[in-house]
Every structure is written in structure tokens, then in C-alpha cells.
Amino acid sequence: MKQVADMRVKKDNILHSAGRFVPSDQILGPALQMQRELLWFKAVESFVHPSLQEQRNESNKTPRQVFTESHKNLVREGERWMKDTGSSCIIASTLIITVVFAVAFTLPGGNTNDGIPTFLSKKSFKIFIIFDALALFSSSASLLMFLGIIASRYSEEDFLEYLPNNFVMGHVTLLFSVVCMVVAFGAAICMTLAHIWIPLFSPVALVGCLTMILFSRLQFPLLVEMFSSTYRPPMF
Incomplete structure (x- = not known):
């Protein structure tokens, strides 16, 4: 049971997936795209259980940390x-x-x-x-x-x-x-x-x-x- 629990902790949850950057050519400007990414992440965050917001994946990162790392280049471009x-x-x-x-x-x-x-x-x-x-x-x-x-x-x-x-x-x-x-x-x-x-x-x-x-x-x-x-x- 402990091994199963550890495996569940290490997997990405839906909020980890929402925090990953997906480029789009249909949005005008990196600043606007960054805003859309934030809106999407916060929208998904409002629907998941609070425990998932602090859950860590196999890289030992929370969804927010995944979002920050994935979007750091977009922040600079914006x-x-x-x-x-x-x-x-x-x-x-x-x-x-x-x-x-x-x-x-x-x-x-x-x-x-x-x-x-x-x-x-x-x-x-x-x-x-x-x-x-x-x-x-x-x-x-x-x-x-x-x-x-x-x-x-x-x-x-x-x-x-x-x-x-x-x-x-x-x-x-x-x-x-x-x-x-x-x-x-x-x-x-x-x-x-x-x-x-x-x-x-x-x-x-x-x-x-x-x-x-x-x-x-x-x-x-x-x-x-x-x-x-x-x-x-x-x-x-």
C-alpha cells in the first residue's frame, strides 16, 4: 500500500498538466499569452481538491513550481x-x-x-x-x-x-x-x-x-x- 501511495504522489496530476506551457500562434503577443496561461491555470486550480495544489510529481515539484519553470521564458518575452x-x-x-x-x-x-x-x-x-x-x-x-x-x-x-x-x-x-x-x-x-x-x-x-x-x-x-x-x- 505504501508503494502504491508513493507512486500516486510521484505522478503528475491535472494541475501539473495545466501548468505546462503550450505555445499558440493565435494569440497576439507573449504578454497576452502569459495572461491566458495564468487564467487557465487558475481556472483549473479552482476546481481541483486543495491537496492536489501542493502535491509533488516525480521531479519533486508542486503544480505552481511546474508552472513557474515552464513559463519563465514566456515571462521574459512578455x-x-x-x-x-x-x-x-x-x-x-x-x-x-x-x-x-x-x-x-x-x-x-x-x-x-x-x-x-x-x-x-x-x-x-x-x-x-x-x-x-x-x-x-x-x-x-x-x-x-x-x-x-x-x-x-x-x-x-x-x-x-x-x-x-x-x-x-x-x-x-x-x-x-x-x-x-x-x-x-x-x-x-x-x-x-x-x-x-x-x-x-x-x-x-x-x-x-x-x-x-x-x-x-x-x-x-x-x-x-x-x-x-x-x-x-x-x-x-
């Missing part, structure tokens, strides 16, 4: 992928902050001798100021989200919620800041040049819309995938 993505987005956010902050103090049309903006009475000026401020605040929020990604300790658990949450919020606020910046630019064009370039105003607006659509198309699939994986209901 860290590198997150940092590369975050660094690129930080550059974009910083450029937007620099532009919209400078524009706020060099208003289109300039100021009167009393310091009052020349186009203060125009509706397009109010639109310009509102969306320029929104672009500044949203790009600043995006910068903070991606700085949180860069400064993360990159433990396994960080890939479950902390990093995906920062990734989603960072991209959403970055996309929103780009939209606001384009709207502010359109309002500035309307204030200063619409009376001269009325025939060209519609094509300029169309190009601005195409720019936003192109940026959204490049980022949207990954953003949707990360959002779905992070905020959808549990697997079981």
Missing part, C-alpha cells in the same frame, strides 16, 4: 514585449503633450494688447481650447499608464491584471488624445484659414479623419483582444 510597446507609446504621448502644451500658449490669431485671445468670441476657438486641454490631460494619463508598465516588477501575477489594465487604459487614453489633437487642429484651421481656403477645408478634415482611422486600425485589434481577455467573465 516583459520585453511590454517594455518595447510601452516605450513606443511613451514617445507618442510625450510628443502629443509637448505639442498641445505649446499650442495652449501660442493661440491661433494671437492676443490683443490686453492679453485677450483674438478669436475668443468664435465658437471654433472654444472647441479648440476644450479639445486641446482634453488632449493634454488624456496624453498625460496615457504617459503615466505606460510608465507604470515600464516600472513594473514583472512577476507572474502582474500579467494577470496590473499590466493588462495599464495597457488597456494607456492605449485608450492615447487614442483619445490623438482624436482630440486632430479635432483641435481642425478647429484651429477653421478659425484662421476657413475664410480663405473654404474649398480645401473639407479635404483637410477628411485627411484628419483618415489619420485617426489608420491609427485606430493599427491598435484596435490588440486592444480589443487585451480588453476581452482582461474583463470578460471567468473561463468556467
